[in-house]
Structure formats: C-alpha cells, structure tokens
Amino acid sequence: MSFVNILSIASYMPGESISNDRLASLIGELDEELMAQVDVQDRYWTINAETGEPSESNSDISAKSARLALEKAGVSAEDVDLIVMSTCSPDYPLPATVTQVQDNLGLRRAATIEVRSGCCGAVQALDIAKLYLSTGQYRTALVIGTEVISPLLYQMYGHKDKDDLRLRDKLCIYSFGDGSAAMVLQASEQANGHLIGKSAFACAGGGKKPGMIVPIGGTAIPITHEALDKGLFSLKVDFTGSAKYTADILHEGFHETLSKAGVSAKDIQGCIIPEGNTGYLRDDLQRSGKLSEEWLEIENRVYDNLKYVGNTGSPAVLLAFEHAVRTGKVNQGDNVMFLAIETSKWLFAGTVFQWKGV
Known part of the structure; x- marks a missing residue:
C-alpha cells in the first residue's frame, strides 16, 4: 500500500x-x-x-x-x-x-x-x-x-x-x-508528509432538524415566482440549534478522529477547527459536561481563522490550515488534525496527517 x-x-x-x-x-x-x-x-x-x-x-x-x-x-x-x-x-x-x-x-x-x-x-x-x-x-x-x-x-x-x-x-x-x-x-512508496491512519466522518443528526438550509433550488422547492416572492432564495441558519448541539458533535468527532487515526491528543501539534470560536467551543463543552482530558491537552494548539475570512463552508478547514502554515502556527514535521463540524444536518469529519509540504 x-x-x-x-x-x-x-x-x-x-x-x-x-x-x-x-x-x-x-x-x-x-x-x-x-x-x-x-x-x-x-x-x-x-x-x-x-x-x-x-x-x-x-x-x-x-x-x-x-x-x-x-x-x-x-x-x-x-x-x-x-x-x-x-x-x-x-x-x-x-x-x-x-x-x-x-x-x-x-x-x-x-x-x-x-x-x-x-x-x-x-x-x-x-x-x-x-x-x-x-x-x-x-x-x-x-x-x-x-x-x-x-x-x-x-x-x-x-x-x-x-x-x-x-x-x-x-x-x-x-x-x-x-x-x-x-x-x-x-x-x-516513501512517507513524506502523509495522511495517518483512517479518517472519521459521520452524520450524527438522525432525528434532528437541519441546522442550516438553503430551501429553494432543489426538486423539493423548485425556483418559482411564488418561492422567490416568499424570500426562500436565501440561507437560513438555526443559531440556537448550533449552540445546543455543536458541543456533542465536536466531542464525538474529536474522540473518533483520534481513535481512527491511532494517535493520542499528545501526538497532535496543531488542531484545525474551522469556523470555531474556540472560546465559545470550550464554554459549550464545559456546559455539556464534555470537556475531556484529551481536549484540555490539545486546546492550546487549536487554531482557526474565522475572524479573517468568515464562515466559508467547504474551504474553511483548508483556509484555516493555509493561514496557520503561513503564520507559523504549524511547522514542518508537525502532526495536524483536521476536525470539521457541519450544522446543516450535524456532520463531523476528521483526519490526521504529518505536514511536510509547502
């Protein structure tokens, strides 16, 4: 392999x-x-x-x-x-x-x-x-x-x-x-900044309402004059739901990513969590009783660039990582975790790799 x-x-x-x-x-x-x-x-x-x-x-x-x-x-x-x-x-x-x-x-x-x-x-x-x-x-x-x-x-x-x-x-x-x-x-055939172990991703939103939705444009709600008049061509976010469920999804994704990659929190030098106001994430984890020893081990190595680019969806984890590399938050040889949370139907995805690229 x-x-x-x-x-x-x-x-x-x-x-x-x-x-x-x-x-x-x-x-x-x-x-x-x-x-x-x-x-x-x-x-x-x-x-x-x-x-x-x-x-x-x-x-x-x-x-x-x-x-x-x-x-x-x-x-x-x-x-x-x-x-x-x-x-x-x-x-x-x-x-x-x-x-x-x-x-x-x-x-x-x-x-x-x-x-x-x-x-x-x-x-x-x-x-x-x-x-x-x-x-x-x-x-x-x-x-x-x-x-x-x-x-x-x-x-x-x-x-x-x-x-x-x-x-x-x-x-x-x-x-x-x-x-x-x-x-x-x-x-x-040679490891030189490689993806480590297995990745972890799942939809953990079974039974939960979507936390974010663009209602119009699919076959469920086609684009019509009536739909446009109702203002359905827009982005709708459940900010209350995000605050309620994010800690649970983050906790589940974080620990599953460590397990699938076969590493411990001590092995990770940089953790990229895009769009994560890390102060609020910590508060949410503490309120929900999910502030684990592993998170306490890694929280000072968590990085995001939300304030500089906003919530960007698909490129968010990559944008945050590029900024971390460019500003010296991540260095050659570091083990890096990507941990992304998606509120539309409460998904998480995580992977670990060693960084030796440019």
Whole structure:
C-alpha cells in the first residue's frame, strides 16, 4: 500500500476584504454581544457588496487556488489524474463544477468527484483522494474546497431597507464569506508528509432538524415566482440549534478522529477547527459536561481563522490550515488534525496527517 503525501496547500480569496464597518453601512450594525459571538472582522465576496454584480464564479476561484497549489508543489496540471472537490454553491446544478475546474486547468481528461457536505466536505474529499491514490489507481490528486455564498446573501439585503432586515438575516450576512483552497496529494512508496491512519466522518443528526438550509433550488422547492416572492432564495441558519448541539458533535468527532487515526491528543501539534470560536467551543463543552482530558491537552494548539475570512463552508478547514502554515502556527514535521463540524444536518469529519509540504 502506497503512502499518500500532501505536497502543498494554497488559497485564493476574491476581491478586497469587506470590513464590519463597510457591512454596517449596508445592512446596519449588530450589538457588541452578537458581534462577539459572530467573531468575524472581515470576509471576502465574489460580488460587489453594493450592487450584487458578480466578478468571479465558483469554478474561476477554484481553478485559481488549484493553480497556486500546483505551482507551490512543483507539479504540472497535466500530471493531475484525479480532482476531488467540495462545494455547496456550484456554478450550475449540472454540469458538476469540478468538471468546469478541470476545463479551466486545460485538462482534456481526469477522474472527477464532487462532494456536497459543507464544512466537512474538504475532509471527506481528502479521504476519497487518499483511498484512490493508496490503491495505485491514480497518482496525483487535487483536493479543492470552494464556496461562493455571497449571491445568496445579497438576495437577503440587496433590495431592502436596512431598517427592515430581520436580526437572523443580519447574523447570516455578517457571518459568511466566499473563498477557495486547494491541496496537492501524491502517492509514494516513501512517507513524506502523509495522511495517518483512517479518517472519521459521520452524520450524527438522525432525528434532528437541519441546522442550516438553503430551501429553494432543489426538486423539493423548485425556483418559482411564488418561492422567490416568499424570500426562500436565501440561507437560513438555526443559531440556537448550533449552540445546543455543536458541543456533542465536536466531542464525538474529536474522540473518533483520534481513535481512527491511532494517535493520542499528545501526538497532535496543531488542531484545525474551522469556523470555531474556540472560546465559545470550550464554554459549550464545559456546559455539556464534555470537556475531556484529551481536549484540555490539545486546546492550546487549536487554531482557526474565522475572524479573517468568515464562515466559508467547504474551504474553511483548508483556509484555516493555509493561514496557520503561513503564520507559523504549524511547522514542518508537525502532526495536524483536521476536525470539521457541519450544522446543516450535524456532520463531523476528521483526519490526521504529518505536514511536510509547502
């Protein structure tokens, strides 16, 4: 069985950062307590925040992050024989956006897979790539996570007076951002920054209502004039449910990831939990009685970059990791855990690897 090494990580953020002050001028302010819970200072959107005019598509920014990752790894696009991509905001329902990315990279042929699991999707994509590479079926893979959420957000405020916006809609608009990140993986007989053990992922939301939903656009609620008039083309988040269930899902995912990888918390030098206000996570774990010895061991090595990019869904774990590498929070030879939580139907996904890439 071949080792699967991670060669590089790269990110691409569209446009200029949008500050809270700029957003407040468009949709109104949030009070200090709510802003502390949101914990976002800046975000990036592919649209013009004032007009809603798009500048780049999902496949555009995905290809840009992929090219940057390939350049860092010193790998030619022609060497890529597998692309696994996670997104919940594709260019179109069909064709799959991953095939558009393949086109943008100039590849006539590649195996392509698209995952739709939100924040957990990039970790699942890593595991899928690992499975195919480790068997020798493919040798070089791109793993991409991308979301373009801003067009949905604009529908929530673009044609409304800011005094008429509901608080829950404001919370969404302040919370979310666009972005893309990519990794290059390669099979090798030598371990040199490899994925360790098995990954852990599951939907632990059986019997629970969705914590996040985009109601319109599927076959259950097709796009109609009536649905548009009702404001269903939007992002709806159950912030109360997130506070209620996140600690349980985090606890389950954290311990299962350690178990599947065959490591202890002491073996992990960096833990990447995207979109996790770590202070609130600790409080939630303590309130629910899930503040374990293993978490106490690792909590000072937990890293996220939520405040700099907002909630970004599929690329979140990769964006946070790229920022951790760039700012020296993760170093060559470190064992790193990815642990992602997705509130739409209460998923978790975790994996462990040794970082020796660029």
